[in-house]
Amino acid sequence: MIADRINAATRRVPSWTLYILSPLPALWWLWQGLTGGLGVEPIKALEHALGEFALQLLVVGLCITPLRRFAGVNLLRFRRAVGLIAFFYVLLHLLVWLVLDVQIPAQIWADIVKRPYITVGMAGFALLIPLALTSNNLSVRRLGGLRWRQLHRLTYAAVLLGALHFVMLAKGFQIEPLAYLIAVLGLLALRLPALETMSRRRLRG
Amino acid sequence: LMGIAGGARAAEGDLEPNSWEEITSYNNYYEFGTGKDDPARYAERLTIAPWTVRIDGLVDRPGDYAFEDILSKMTLEERLYRFRCVEAWSMVVPWTGFELADLLELAGVQSSAKYVGFETVLNRDEMPGTAYRVLDWPYVEGLRLDEAMHPLTIMATGIYGKDIPKQNGAPLRLVVPWKYGFKSIKSVVRITLTDSEPPTSWNKANAREYGFYSNVNPEVSHPRWSQATERRIGGGLFAARQDTLPFNGYGDEVAGLYAGMDLSTYF
Numbered sequence: 260m261i262a263d264r265i266n267a268a269t270r271r272v273p274s275w276t277l278y279i280l281s282p283l284p285a286l287w288w289l290w291q292g293l294t295g296g297l298g299v300e301p302i303k304a305l306e307h308a309l310g311e312f313a314l315q316l317l318v319v320g321l322c323i324t325p326l327r328r329f330a331g332v333n334l335l336r337f338r339r340a341v342g343l344i345a346f347f348y349v350l351l352h353l354l355v356w357l358v359l360d361v362q363i364p365a366q367i368w369a370d371i372v373k374r375p376y377i378t379v380g381m382a383g384f385a386l387l388i389p390l391a392l393t394s395n396n397l398s399v400r401r402l403g404g405l406r407w408r409q410l411h412r413l414t415y416a417a418v419l420l421g422a423l424h425f426v427m428l429a430k431g432f433q434i435e436p437l438a439y440l441i442a443v444l445g446l447l448a449l450r451l452p453a454l455e456t457m458s459r460r461r462l463r464g
Numbered sequence: 465l466m467g468i469a470g471g472a473r474a475a476e477g478d479l480e481p482n483s484w485e486e487i488t489s490y491n492n493y494y495e496f497g498t499g500k501d502d503p504a505r506y507a508e509r510l511t512i513a514p515w516t517v518r519i520d521g522l523v524d525r526p527g528d529y530a531f532e533d534i535l536s537k538m539t540l541e542e543r544l545y546r547f548r549c550v551e552a553w554s555m556v557v558p559w560t561g562f563e564l565a566d567l568l569e570l571a572g573v574q575s576s577a578k579y580v581g582f583e584t585v586l587n588r589d590e591m592p593g594t595a596y597r598v599l600d601w602p603y604v605e606g607l608r609l610d611e612a613m614h615p616l617t618i619m620a621t622g623i624y625g626k627d628i629p630k631q632n633g634a635p636l637r638l639v640v641p642w643k644y645g646f647k648s649i650k651s652v653v654r655i656t657l658t659d660s661e662p663p664t665s666w667n668k669a670n671a672r673e674y675g676f677y678s679n680v681n682p683e684v685s686h687p688r689w690s691q692a693t694e695r696r697i698g699g700g701l702f703a704a705r706q707d708t709l710p711f712n713g714y715g716d717e718v719a720g721l722y723a724g725m726d727l728s729t730y731f
Contacts, residue, residue, distance in 0.1 A: 292701045298501060299486040300553060301701045362705050366690055374688050428688065430551075431598040431669055433498055 316345035376427035383420030503631035524572030538562035550644035560622030581662030606662035680712035
């Protein structure tokens with residue numbers, strides 16, 4: 260079965276390889292931006308590349324549990340790394356927006372308050388902060404498994420806000436941001452209690 | 465050669481045109497895709513010869529005007545204009561073109577005409593972006609007649625003295641330098657004189673965000689972003705923002721067109 264093969268192939272991959280590889284896309288885009296590879300408006304291009312990659316990582320993170328539950332593919336060991344790397348890409352996206360794009364501090368605050376798509380994006384980022392801070396074994400022990408899991412359900416809201424942020428900034432009726440939103444909604448629907456009990460019943464068989 | 469139209473002011477002393485590469489690689493032409501590089505990638509497919517412009521509505525001599533015939537009757541000149549996109553980036557473009565007023569006079573504007581509507585070519589086989597209903601195709605735009613007749617308003621047929629590239633709106637496009645770029649409709653196939661305000665594509669898509677006038681105005685924000693500043697294309701990763709000028713710096717020439725109008729209502 261494919262699931263078994265994936266499980267076997269990834270079993271010996273330590274999760275720290277993801278952390279080692281994680282800066283490479285950012286460094287590549289930065290290099291491209293400095294040398295003309297991102298076109299004549301590299302600030303927006305860099306901002307969008309970082310933001311979209313962050314959203315992709317968040318979606319990947321949401322896939323991990325359903326993959327195990329419905330397909331038997333176990334990538335749970337990578338979930339923390341995927342989440343933390345996603346957080347750092349959201350942070351880089353935000354920093355490029357603050358420092359390179361908007362530049363003017365007074366306008367930054369005005370934008371956060373006045374522009375709904377920025378408010379939504381910032382809210383998503385704010386929700387990710389406690390999750391990033393508690394993505395370590397010590398925090399899991401201190402909070403206890405149940406409270407930690409409850410706290411980390413904030414992921415669902417954060418990813419939804421991220422996808423919404425993308426939809427809201429598009430000009431005209433654009434397919435790509437809507438595709439992300441639909442994917443996120445689908446992945447969240449898989450968490451609905453009805454589906455969960457169904458899959459448990461199936462596993463008990 | 466008129467050179468820099470209305471360019472005696474100090475602010476225009478440092479008006480440096482963007483490079484050919486910048487002007488022709490970073491475009492909004494959604495019929496070819498919503499990415500900034502999509503037009504440069506896909507517009508080459510567009511057939512632009514033969515090309516005719518239908519001029520109809522409230523004119524004395526309605527009909528299909530062949531592009532070559534139009535060119536033979538017009539006086540081409542160079543205009544170095546600031547170009548301000550509604551997305552808060554800008555360029556400076558050395559256009560070649562003729563005044564729209566001359567073309568309209570060729571067709572004979574009737575006294576009952578008050579507005580001018582424009583339409584972009586819609587050739588779905590050659591325009592991959594039109595597979596998606598990002599906008600209600602074909603792209604349409606419009607001006608009030610006095611805006612259309614203003615000497616700053618041109619139909620551009622070239623950039624840097626070369627034929628205008630397809631991604632920039634070949635073979636002829638409108639350029640209204642004091643309005644946001646989307647008003648300057650590309651690859652025009654139809655011009656219609658009317659007595660009522662013609663529909664415009666972005667206004668139809670989102671009336672709250674895009675008004676009929678869409679004059680560059682640093683004081684009226686787009687609902688989703690400020691219009692107070694802009695970024696000149698070409699400054700690289702660390703380009704500073706610069707202040708956006710009312711009417712994109714052409715206020716001396718055009719502010720009079722809007723005397724007595726509340727520009728935050730008629731945005």
